[in-house]
Amino acid sequence: MESPVYALDLIADPSDVDELGHISNLVYVRWVLDVARAHSDAVGWTHDAYRRLGAVWVVRRHEIDYLRPVRAGDRVQLATWVDAWRGASSIRRTSIRAGDVEAARASTLWAFVSFDSGRPVRIPDRLKVDFAGAPRGA
Template sequence: MNFFEKKHIVSPLEIDEYNHVNNVVYVQWMQDVSNDHWHLLIKDIPKPDYVWFVIRHEVDYKSQAILGDEVRINTWVGKTEGIKSIRHYEIYKGETLLVKSQTTFCLLDAKTQRPKRITQEIKNLLLPVK
């Protein structure tokens, strides 16, 4: 598993009218951590000729974070085939699972913006050799 983790302290701008992290903020954190992970994976590639496009989010909200909490945002890539790849997320406060989710991405050709088959080279970036 190509696991990536990021820590974050909840800020006042992330709190909603119910005094906990707004649900939309969790999705933003998912996007941020997936971008950070992807840029780490491609750090040695000058400019890829492909991009990822979100086609589905599935989010299960289990518990809540509040102002000042430190959260741990974990991500890894799962099933990857054809033109789609599934990225998993878990967000924790201490040992408490706050959010469990997955996003389905479609690989696109950077120039044409059309779906592109995921090559073995890309799979090797996403999924470590077992």
């Protein structure tokens, strides 16, 4: 069950520029996390909701393909969706566009774990259903 695409727009900030004159690779990781959190919040799965459930998402792996540099002042669109659900994990895809060009694409393996033990727990069906009806953006 793939979720609809969730999108978030921003302007690349000058404070995120690295010594090579473009947005730092570390910022791309932050953007991937930021849009994932915004997507989750938008469907009602805030940090407090996860806390009440007793489980939360943690990153197990990020893979990012950097396709072109993003520069300060560029209009950036972060688009994300859940591509696959497994028992206690999911694969989330993210596309980072600067203008009309894809600047990077990411794949993140998320594990759903207990707040108390840190051990993987099965993803509840209601969470999958909520993401399946996700809005298209903020």
